[in-house]
Amino acid sequence: MTLDESRLSHRYTERSGVRLHYVEAGEGPLVVLLHGFPELWYSWRHQIPALVEAGYRVIAPDMRGYNLSDKPRGVAAYASAELTADVAALIQASGAERAAAVVGHDWGAGVAWPFAMRYPELLERLVILNGPHPAKMLAALRTARQLRKSWYMFFFQIPKLPELLVRWNDYATFRASVKDDTRRPGAVTDEDLARYLEAWSQPGALTATINYYRAAFRPSSLRKSGKPPRVDTPVLVIWGEHDRYLDADLVAAPDPELAPNVRVVRIPDASHFVHYDRPEKVNQLLLDFLR
Template identity: 85%
Template sequence: MTLDESRLSHRFTERGGVRLHYVEAGEGPLVVLLHGFPELWYSWRHQIPALVEAGYRVIAPDMRGYNLSDKPAGVAAYAIDELTADVAALIQAAGAERAAAVVGHDWGGGVAWAFAMRYPALLERLAILNCPHPARLLAAFRTARQLRKSWYMFFFQLPKLPELLAQRNDYALFRASVQEDPRRPGAVTDEDLARYLEAWSRPGALTATINYYRAAFRPSSMRDMGKSPRIDTPVLVIWGEHDRYLGSELAAPDPELVPNARVTRIPDASHFVHYDRPERVNQLLLEFLR
């Protein structure tokens, strides 16, 4: 399904002095789509029209630090408490009559997991695309296999060097991630890529987005990852099995922590499962949200 941008409204809301950009479309129950790294709201170009057509109101923000949203200085501005509070502010600003469904991919999935733990009253359903539950990820960091896959997370802890390398050769590292990782030919066209390049090149964007990883690896954040309250909300995990960043064994959350979870694996999809198999992802989301 093709995204008709004339049907989208571009809006801003503010929380704690940080202005957040989001697109909105449709009418009905609220669905919030949280993108991952290194993406932007446009990453949901295949899901937005399908959800709107099915009778949902969709909000897809640029997460703080990305694209048209503000890029506050300092690592602390990207702590998980700040990121989840942004999602709460978006839902409250929308004036929804009931709790929202939240869908997150990659880093957006990490924020969505944390949001479910911190703001259960605002959440009706939770869908996660290729992002492990925090407790699963923390345990995986004790294995050599996942440490090899997560090398870039540790590299991002260095000051300045990651930003310098990321922007070399017209953002070659990021381009390789979003355009070469997907297994479906043409999943990210040159026209699509231009949207990403525009977002990456905005002043302060590289440091802001990498600061997500720096904030996550602070000792207090790592301790919080080990303290995972139970999530009773219905949860759908969609997992592309050809994920070069995360082992497929991380897909299923601990049933004691997430008792109402269902995992659907897509064997011919990458980490960017919603790029590779958009129709299948849309089908799964719509079945889950009904």
Template identity: 50%
Template sequence: MTYELDHQDVRTNGITLHVVQCGPATGQLVILLHGFPEFWYGWRHQIQALAAAGYRVLAPDQRGYNRSDKPRGAAAYRLEILGADVLGLLEAAGRETAIVIGHDWGAAVAWWLAANAPERILRVAILNVPHPAVLGHALRRMPRQLVKSWYIFFFQLPWLPEKLFRRHQYRFGRRALRGTSRPGTFTTEDLHRYVAAWSRPGALTGMINWYRAAFRKPGRIGRVGRIRIPVHILWGRRDAFLEPVLAERSLEWWGNGQLTYFEQATHWLHQEEPAAVNKLLLAFLAAEG
């Protein structure tokens, strides 16, 4: 069964998020959290599959992105605030609990929720982002990871990243998608949608402020504790941004989880191998315990 995509503006944590909703109203709530430089559309291959399986799916543009609010200042994008945005979506939906699936920065928010709101989050699926403490350690101690993360440090500069992003007609963003994914993953139409999202007033600064908030106070990135709820990490080994070993090291931070590598996938595994990813997600969501 195919469900309509319902676009709504939802008040949460003092701001308004644009949220795509899909699936039966009474289904178990599943929240999909995108990362940089995407928006809700990054989950286009998962939304209908989850809805058809009976889940009520919410895919927000997270704060700073696309049609959602873009508060001023990097401090408005701290991890605990981003997590509170998601908990506010549960409140707005009238739900006590939800399952969270996150990719890239959305996965970092999912890690925070798993550690800090285990009574509200039933389980989390993590796509290609390690536990924040593992990433923080890697940025200090792993030269290979430090080289891969060069852009994080560039994003700490005020206004210049945004200016260069626009001056070169969003080429950095387009390359971040097409240049690091398997051929054919992102169509020309997909890229038009992304450029339209990046072009919205305040979007570039809002998006980059996620990085500024995390790394201006480096100690914050590791302030996510041990995980006790079920976790499944899905990881494309050919990730251009993150070393695969970080997924294995993240295993040390929870006692009820599993890890699946996709040998031929990149950072964008849920868009490169949607059928396989969806099958694993559905099995994980339906598992007991």
């Protein structure tokens, strides 16, 4: 299904002095789509039209630091509490009492999980695409296998140098991550890639996006409290098995004491960018879960 951008409304809302851009389309129960790293709202180009056609109202933001949203300075601005409060503000700005679902991929999933912990009253369902529960990710980072995949997270802790290297050769590493890592030929076209390049080139965007990783390695309220809060809402996890960034062990459902109502669907012929590789399959799973 092709995205008709003439049917999208570009809107802004503000929270604590940070202006957030989002696109909105459709009418009906609210679905919030949270993109990953290093993406933007446009990464949901296959899901937005399917959800609208099925009778849902969709909000897909540029998360803070990305594309047309503000890029506050400092690592603390990208702490989990700030990112989840942004999602709450988006739902409240929409006028809806709650979201029928919050859907997150990669870093969007890294925000969606704690959002469900902190604001359970603001969502009915949670959908995760290639994004482990925070407790599982913290445990995995103690293993050699995941450390080999996550080396860049530690590299990003160095000031300034990561920005210089990522910007080299017209963002070659970012271009490779969103295009060359996919499994379906043509999953990301040159026209698509131009949208990403435009977003990455926004002033302050590169440091802001890397600051997500820098903030994640600082003490957070979730870590200080020991075991994360329980997620009682129904959860659907969709996982592309050819993920070069996340170990296969992370696909398993979290401890039932942390999330007792989780269904996991593995897609064997898809990459970390499962919604690019198998958009029709992802859309069907998503819509079946929402019904």
